Amino acid sequence: MNLNRLSAILEAYGADPERWPVEEREPALALTRSSLPAARALTEARMLDSMLLEQSFPDIADEPEQFTMLHSAIVSAARRRVVSTRFGRWFGFDLTPGQLWPSVAGLALASVLGFAVGLGGFLQSTEGDHDIDEIAVLSPIDLPAIGQ
Amino acid sequence: MQSNAAFKRAATGPGIKLSRLPVAEPRSDEALMAAIATGDQVAFARLVERHLSRTVGLATRLMGSRADGEEIAQEAFARVWSHAARWRPLGGGGNARFTTWLYRIVMNLAIDRKRRPTHAAMDDVDEPVDEADDGFVQIHRREVSDAVTEAMMQLPERQRVALALCFFEGMSNIEAGKIMSLSVGAVESLLVRARRSLRQGLAGVYEELSEG
Numbered sequence: 115m116n117l118n119r120l121s122a123i124l125e126a127y128g129a130d131p132e133r134w135p136v137e138e139r140e141p142a143l144a145l146t147r148s149s150l151p152a153a154r155a156l157t158e159a160r161m162l163d164s165m166l167l168e169q170s171f172p173d174i175a176d177e178p179e180q181f182t183m184l185h186s187a188i189v190s191a192a193r194r195r196v197v198s199t200r201f202g203r204w205f206g207f208d209l210t211p212g213q214l215w216p217s218v219a220g221l222a223l224a225s226v227l228g229f230a231v232g233l234g235g236f237l238q239s240t241e242g243d244h245d246i247d248e249i250a251v252l253s254p255i256d257l258p259a260i261g262q
Numbered sequence: 263m264q265s266n267a268a269f270k271r272a273a274t275g276p277g278i279k280l281s282r283l284p285v286a287e288p289r290s291d292e293a294l295m296a297a298i299a300t301g302d303q304v305a306f307a308r309l310v311e312r313h314l315s316r317t318v319g320l321a322t323r324l325m326g327s328r329a330d331g332e333e334i335a336q337e338a339f340a341r342v343w344s345h346a347a348r349w350r351p352l353g354g355g356g357n358a359r360f361t362t363w364l365y366r367i368v369m370n371l372a373i374d375r376k377r378r379p380t381h382a383a384m385d386d387v388d389e390p391v392d393e394a395d396d397g398f399v400q401i402h403r404r405e406v407s408d409a410v411t412e413a414m415m416q417l418p419e420r421q422r423v424a425l426a427l428c429f430f431e432g433m434s435n436i437e438a439g440k441i442m443s444l445s446v447g448a449v450e451s452l453l454v455r456a457r458r459s460l461r462q463g464l465a466g467v468y469e470e471l472s473e474g
Contacts, residue, residue: 126453128429135435135446162461166429168403169410171322174332175315185314188336189307192343 115141120152128166129159291360298346310339313361316431317368323426324372326415334375338367358440365427365441373419406467413463421456424449 120142127133131143145152174181289297289308297305317338322331342364352359358366414422420442427438428449435446435453442449 122450122454125457126428126450127435128457133428133432162457162464165406165464165467166410166460168406169414170403170407171319171328171331173315174318174328181314184318184332184335185307185310188310188314188339189303191336191340192306193303195343 115145117145117149117152117155120145121155124155124159128163129156130163292351295346295349295351295360298343299349306343309342313364314339317364320365320426320431321368321372323414323430324369324422325375326411330375334368334371337371338364341367362437362440366443369423369441373423376419409464409467410460413460416463417456417459421452421459424452425456425460428453 115138119138123134123138123142127135131139134142146156147153174184289305291309291312294305294309298309314335317335318328318331320331321334321338322328325331325334349360349363414425417425423442424438427433427441428435433441435449438444439446439449444452
């Protein structure tokens with residue numbers, strides 16, 4: 115350990131030895147005790163630390179009501195997904211966590227097939243209507259009229 | 263942004279109340295995740311209870327606002343629920359502890375959110391009132407806290423994440439490296455640059471403290 119490495123440690127991790135890399139902690143501490151420039155560098159780093167630690171946000175753990183509210187919101191959202199999962203299962207899809215992609219892929223495939231079948235049916239029915247029109251034209255009911 | 267009213271609506275829904283959770287032997291995160299993968303809501307409620315505070319804390323540091331931090335935490339846990347079956351524990355084919363995975367999700371969500379245009383004011387952070395302090399000290403602390411938050415928000419994303427993980431959350435450089443998918447040396451380099459920038463950005467406050 116030398117002053118350069120100690121300075122790098124202080125620059126990166128600050129003045130609290132608990133934050134220093136474990137394997138370098140003891141030699142770095144020893145240097146701060148034996149060297150005046152090292153002790154000064156430590157004091158300098160403490161100054162920035164103390165300023166950064168002034169940044170305070172309220173801890174949600176200290177606010178039981180807010181904690182419970184947020185916890186409930188998160189768990190309720192998961193529960194709503196379960197309800198939609200059960201709904202999905204009625205239609206043969208498995209939407210349990212982690213199984214969403216196969217289900218989405220299945221749904222997409224079913225949609226494509228449904229569209230294809232629907233389109234085929236539509237085209238067929240259009241052709242059928244044409245036949246019916248032709249039959250109607252040649253309907254026996256109309257034959258006497260043709261004969262006239 | 264989800265308002266408090268929205269939280270209240272969600273909280274009054276048919277979710278699992280904390281007080282209703284059965285008392286049981288504490289299970290590891292890995293065991294809870296295995297249960298969550300099968301759709302176990304009680305296991306999910308326990309996991310959220312265990313990690314909610316720290317998740318909100320980290321997200322708040324990264325976003326500079328508690329309200330945004332709570333939103334990020336909600337999104338992160340929604341992803342945990344949805345992707346539980348994909349997660350593999352350390353030693354079970356995976357390469358990360360649950361918390362490493364969770365904090366990586368938080369980090370990614372926070373970075374994504376920061377890149378979007380925001381309309382949230384930094385002033386929406388409620389400071390805890392310390393009754394032991396007089397008004398002047400409280401105002402001064404609030405000013406320093408705001409100055410630090412502003413300086414933190416000016417840092418490049420990765421520097422801010424590295425500082426939040428190592429300095430504020432007390433993680434080792436190895437843990438932070440895993441979360442950020444970086445080497446220990448790269449994390450250290452980010453930390454050095456972050457602290458140098460902060461020292462410059464907070465020069466005025468720094469001098470004030472030095473004199474005081």
